[in-house]
Amino acid sequence: LRGLVDGAPAPVNLLLPALLLAGALQDEKGELRWKWTPGVELVYRMKEKKLAETAREETGLVYSMTATEVGADGAARVETKFRAVSLSSLGALGEIEYDSEKGAPPEDGPGRILSRLVGRACTFRASPVGAIRDLQGFDAIHAAMVEGLGGDPEQTEKVKRAFSDEAFLGMMQQMVPQLPEARVGKGDTWAGDFSKRVPGVGTAKFQVTSTLAE
Numbered sequence: 326l327r328g329l330v331d332g333a334p335a336p337v338n339l340l341l342p343a344l345l346l347a348g349a350l351q352d353e354k355g356e357l358r359w360k361w362t363p364g365v366e367l368v369y370r371m372k373e374k375k376l377a378e379t380a381r382e383e384t385g386l387v388y389s390m391t392a393t394e395v396g397a398d399g400a401a402r403v404e405t406k407f408r409a410v411s412l413s414s415l416g417a418l419g420e421i422e423y424d425s426e427k428g429a430p431p432e433d434g435p436g437r438i439l440s441r442l443v444g445r446a447c448t449f450r451a452s453p454v455g456a457i458r459d460l461q462g463f464d465a466i467h468a469a470m471v472e473g474l475g476g477d478p479e480q481t482e483k484v485k486r487a488f489s490d491e492a493f494l495g496m497m498q499q500m501v502p503q504l505p506e507a508r509v510g511k512g513d514t515w516a517g518d519f520s521k522r523v524p525g526v527g528t529a530k531f532q533v534t535s536t537l538a539e
């Protein structure tokens with residue numbers, strides 16, 4: 326069990342799950358639960374690439390997760406703050422290169438919209454097994470993203486779909502895989518599900534299967 330205690334597999338290698346071993350001497354099984362430490366900031370850098378015959382796009386996000394409250398059962402209220410964004414694309418709008426860590430945002434276009442994420446924060450609730458729920462504060466992020474679109478209903482709808490509550494919760498669930506409710510031992514396998522919005526395609530559903538190796 327040492328491998329799980331020392332660190333979880335990518336992409337969540339900065340989070341530390343705790344394995345509670347109550348009753349382990351009887352059946353060599355224990356409970357896997359996420360362990361959040363209040364005030365500890367975990368920083369992630371995520372990149373997403375999209376390729377098509379006539380276009381390419383790479384979007385980057387740097388964001389932090391900090392547990393602001395942790396209950397006796399291990400459930401946590403977690404603040405996510407967007408620290409930086411980047412966009413590299415070539416398509417119908419020409420070539421776009423923007424990185425908030427290297428320069429000022431463009432005056433308009435997708436880079437300008439994306440730049441409005443920087444410095445903004447919202448919170449969600451993570452259960453002891455990693456179920457992500459109760460998103461708060463994302464409505465203000467929605468409002469900031471569509472600001473400056475001039476009330477264009479088509480563009481506003483596109484932005485709201487791409488940065489919806491569902492899309493954000495899916496991204497967070499991807500970073501905090503769900504652990505099993507039941508007690509597990511070496512060789513036991515469990516599955517977790519999450520959904521992710523794919524612009525222009527729809528909602529993709531994913532299932533992650535995990536096995537306790539040792």
